[in-house]
Amino acid sequence: MAVIDPAYRDRLDDFEPRQITLLGKTKRVHVSGGGPAVIVMSEIPGISPYVARFARWVRDAGFTVFMPSLFGEDGVLPGKGKAMMTLARACISQEFRAFASNASSPVTQWLRALAAQAHQDCGGQGVGAIGMCFTGNFALAMMLEKAVIAPVLSQPSLPMHNPAGLAIDPVELELVKARMEADDLTVLAYRFAGDSYCRAERFAAYSEALGDRFVGKVLPDSAANPDAPLKTPHSVVTLHLIDEAGQPTVQARDEILDFFRARLQPGQ
Template identity: 40%
Template sequence: MTQPPTALAGFVESTFNHDGYSHQVFTAGSGPAVVLIHEIPGLHPGVIDLARRLVQRGFRVYLPSLFGTAGAEATPGAMVRAIGRVCVSREFRGLTRQPPGATGWLRALARQAWADGGGAAADGPGVGVIGMCLTGGFALATALEPTVLAAVMSQPALPLPLGAGRASLGLEPREIGSLRERTAADDLRILGLRFTNDRGCPPERFSTLRQQFRDGFESIEIDSSPGNAAGIPGVGALRAHGQPRRRARPSHQAGARPHAGVPRRTPARAPTAGVSRVRSPWRVTPVRHRRPSAG
């Protein structure tokens, strides 16, 4: 264990190995586990800030550093280097689907997070996973691990939105079928967030999610049409009271509340300005996760 970077002060650093892949993991907090997967260019301060908010809300957060320099600022140069690394890496090979190397490692990390919370000794609470942009779809692929009870996909950008890829989830039919069975049994909930004008995360992808998972999927879509003041703002605007991205944040965080496991439907309420909901916000009922079967 080494001293974490300054931006990650208060987190405990470790190395997690699985199937030939090894990455740093930074952990903080106590309570139900959430695996928070960073975006391009890496584990930058904005992602760390979200992790700290989750810790404050009573979660134990696992921050894997899959690429880039942990704690470094998100700069154009860092983005170019990270994209190059992802494109040539064996672990992330194949941008037309969710990469099995990276998502297999993340599933193993989710299992470990579940065990750390006492799940291996008794039917402990399940795990939540949040993915962002390039890694948005990783959250869905990680939910193939049965200890994951909630997956949050923020602007899932893979597969690349070209041709048939616009509607693709990047998973095999049998994998989608497995996830569909879990959502139908109320053993998994999926939350997706996107900007309406985001070319990297086209509407066809969310249509596929609705078709495949029906009531097991909730979407939050923020109006980012040209000229809309509630569109894609700068970082400073995110702190403004009432800004739609800020108002969407509670659902983003609540969607990952894994100890809640089985969401319960509530009467629909009027959507916030600039935010379109396909289903009502989640309410949750505490449950314990069943121990996964052997194999």
């Protein structure tokens, strides 16, 4: 099965790198496309060619992609050693709460501000957001920004030490739940059945907290690309996606794109 060459460097030439300052902090954000905004947040180790491939699928579906560089080196898929170094740096960064079950990562405040600006720039009904792995739950906390109306959690892996933790401040969680009820919104989520980083306990906890507003979908381990560099089934729309018609991971990708269309492009 096809995989991206580990030595390949994606130059991201079809994205515009912008230095965006919000809340006193400047981050590089890769922007491409047209239409309503979708914020694509990368997994560890960063904006790999796999993450960029997914962002292009979102762009080509009719959206403006905002892909913030939150950690790692953009455009590369580093070896395991460098990936672990990126993870270690993220874990000790003041912007993330890797081990906190009942606290939101501070970086979500910046991401909410990015969503507000992206909506102002791009218009439309609102903004979509997808987080993956280390950023997997961020789209939920971002719903405190009224522009975010299409949140997706792909294999949310924080907190790292508590399989049933949600990595969000309880007060924020209640505000998000109230907003979802008031605005009739749902959150879409994906994981592999045997994922040891995002276990069944986490989806059960989300379901208990959000009820039927949480739409969690579990793919069989057999659906993961066996040739991916990470052998544990984990990255639903990036590393472990099998880019062939009829594959469960492709169906998951298409469901996510349809979710964005339904929320951000109603009637089209």
